[in-house]
Amino acid sequence: MAQRTGTGRGTAARAARAGAGVLAGAATAAAGALWLAAALPLSAGLAWPRTRPAARAWLAAGTARLISWERLRLESLLGCTVDPAPRTGRGLAYLGLRAAVTALAAPLLASVLGVAGLLLGGSLFEAATGTVTTVSLALPWVSVSTPSITMGLAVSLLLLLAAAAAAAGLAALDRVAARRLLGPSTADLLALRVAELTATRAGVLRAIDAERRRIERDLHDGVQQRVVALAMLLARARRAGDTERAAHLLEQAHRESQRVAAELREVAWKVYPTALDELGLHAALRGVAERSALPVALHYAVERDLAPEVETAVYFVAREAITNAAKHARAHRVEVAVRTTAAGVELSVRDDGVGGADAGGGGLVGLARRVAALDGRLEVSSPAGGPTLITAHLPAPARQEG
Known part of the structure; x- marks a missing residue:
């Protein structure tokens, strides 16, 4: 039961944030529409080489400011984080799309909420004043008579649910548009992936070179020194004048050869352990x-x-x-x-x-x-x-x- 209550609260909180995101989006869409209207004369400056740099800078700065507001709204209220892709043209397209959708959806949502508010207010007024009447609804197959307060509350509830569903749909559309227009394009992602693979390949080559230097160092400082010592012992044993001394030197050479074998096994184990394949x-x-x-x-x-x-x-x-x-x-x-x-x-x-x-x-x-x-x-x-x-x-x- 407690888990269901927590889930319900989480859903209500998400719905409230989505509603707040849509309302805030109406304000930012209005700001975007004003900026688009102001950007039209600025864009005319792109046609002349002398005014093009200044016009491009103004368009980029204004669009970036509005897009930063949109990103803040999307992340804090709609839970949508979009990787930045600084493209002024796509930013203007996003602002234009949002302005158009808001211009169409805002009057409809306002009308639905207004009617729901009137019905809810009327029902509460009837309940407070005791002026409840009976409403008859004649359908082709049935006739329904119900108190006006019940009808008002039911219809207002349906309208509020419809408005909530519409707000959720607008929030989902907003997320999709933001990811498509504010985030990196397919070409951007492909270029980023190519850059990552290039850097990774270079890193792998550097790692291979470093590993080769480590192996060379291990062979030079360890195995090679012991092989030289082994060769010297064998040479001394060959030049030894008596059998006892030669046997003693050969015994030392045998022990040194065991150390060489152990060093080689250690180097080989560091390069690649056979146990990884075998076991x-x-x-x-x-x-x-x-x-x-x-x-x-x-x-x-x-x-x-x-x-x-x-x-x-x-x-x-x-x-x-x-x-x-x-x-x-x-x-x-x-x-x-x-x-x-x-x-x-x-x-x-x-x-x-x-x-x-x-x-x-x-x-x-x-x-x-x-x-x-x-x-x-x-x-x-x-x-x-x-x-x-x-x-x-x-x-x-x-x-x-x-």
Whole structure:
């Protein structure tokens, strides 16, 4: 019962806001009509090159001011947020459409509300003065006799409901017109998408170059140094004068070769973990948690197989975030959660460190590029004092078989 009451109140509040939006729209439509009338002589200045810049500036400034009022009304009263598209011509078209619709609808709505008000007022007057009469309504198939107060209240209620429905229709039409004329056009959206893809491609290339430099650094500073040490040990063993010393050097060389193999496995694991293909994302993340220098609590709730590129992105974002927490955050514990959502898959990595992570830093920028390459987004919350929360939202198409 309480839930129904809350739902009813919410519906009434939305209806009241829509009605207020329509009433406010009548005022802004009148202002728009006045501006259109003033814009006609200004538009004549567009025909001459000398006056064209000034006329264009005046038209753009006045239209932008009115459109800003319209956006405020749409967002606050009609719950319609439109991405800005600064086109004076489309703004004038929107103002003209609203002025025309308001000129047609306002008299009708005013008439309906006026009649409803007269009937309601008359019914209340009859009830107060005791002058209620009987109204007979003869239809072809039935005759109805009813007190005039009942008839007045019923008809006024029907008229008010019709006015409310008309106001809701006008509000819906207003939202559609705003999205079509005030928002970006199909060409604008296409250009924006092309720009996003271009930036994403450039970001991916930079991330690939950075990864290559990291691999080269790991090989140079780690594996290469150990291979050189191994070669030196083998050379010393070959030049050794006695068998015991040669055996001792060969034993050292054997241990060094094991370290080289371990370094190579570590580099290969950083490039791409075979567990991701062989055992799946869950097992690969468990491996990251086990290798971490910090305690990692893993919560995995993925209910379907993910595409390989999505699994790879989730894996590397989780691994990099855990590594950053261990190296820079002075954290004591990390929590990793992976779950499917209606939009795809969500990964969150939270640590209890000191916070202050820079979202524009190299590591996080690389993660953001990796996520953006799949049309996802990366969110970083790291206030001073902590905690740090990194959340990746990724679309998750199902794994293609074969």
